Amino acid sequence: MIPAAFEYHRPTNMDDVIAILTKHGDDARVMAGGHSLIPMMKLRMAEVPHLIDLQDIGGLQDITIDGRRVTLGAMVTQHELVNHQALANVAPILRETALQIADPQVRYMGTVGGNVANGDPGNDMPGLMQCLDAQINLVGPDGARSVAARDYYEAAYMTTREDDEVLVSVSFDAPKGGYAYEKQKRKIGDYATAAAAVTITKDGGTVASASIAMTNLSDVPVWSETACDALIGTDCNADALKASVEAMLGDIDPTEDNRGPVAFKRHVAGVILKRAITRAWDRA
């Protein structure tokens, strides 16, 4: 498999990246680990006349933890998310999620930024970022701006990022209470048939707050506020779980593909969410 020819750029600062993007417009694209973009280029589903490799840009590889505020640079790899002990102490849901992405070799290269920016409904980080109410930090020719992850995704591969902007980091407050990332996949390396990111805080014996986001069950990740509301004030009993799953099913819109027909995906989504809520509640 040979991709279309391209000119290769490896700038060493963000100003140069923006300048190349501004100059070449649609013909230029940035690449982090390349583990979504390179396969697309090999299949010639993506043609990139000007490929901008971000590996030499300083500051994009950092994991910063300031109290409960966590910032992950765009070039932080899934492997680093798995192995960063301070991050696992403050926000273990990152490790739990990263361990369920692809395989060891892909995790050494695959990045947070690529996973979040790509807009592939099968990527796991977008749903997680919506669950955590993360901010997505962009820079462009007009400076920096931040967008809530819950407002970032418009359609498959379509986000609010402009063509001349670069995703440089994501930031979020480490969630309190219990958490779970639960994913059903056919095999190692597959995208989710259904996946759920859940955080829950407990007050006395009941749910004080909850956040629920689903992956690969619509053309964008789905943060389900109604599914959260169905849990709040309950003790996560069977009826509350059922109501939350019902609410979630009202928000997703899966399509049939090689992972199964719509009815099957809805079934799996319900099973996975129930498991995720149960585990998050047990940990709360």
Next chain:
Amino acid sequence: MTQKMHIKLTVNGEDKEFLAEPRELLIYALRENLNITGPHVGCETSHCGACTVTLNGKSVKSCTMFVAQANGAEITTIEGLGTPDSLHVLQEAFKEHHGLQCGFCTPGMITRASKLLEENPTPTEEEVRFGMAGNICRCTGYQNIVKSILAAANELNASKEAAQ
């Protein structure tokens, strides 16, 4: 066709320089420009792991990296781990425990396993299976691959203890 780039790699401790189009995949640069044919082209879609090499301390699938990205990198392939006269501990263990049949996946398996044991010298069977999940074998059913890697870990740890 775009202009060729001047590429420098350090492969198995030797400096290599050659010209290549930036779109050339690292696996083809290794096999066809440098005649390093240990890493294999299996699926060519980053699933099977037959093309695994160690690049700047990471196990990577060299079918999913452009040679331009690897420019300046240090790479270890199966050729850098052992020789026919002096096998690597993992190669010896695969031979001893029948960790291969056709052998096609073996260079990738052993290169990946060497990194796994470097990061985790005393893995459990479960950790070996999880750490090797990016490598596919169609002959052995994996049982003997896992056995070989665990045996190599024991061997490496025993010789480390003996040296102390």
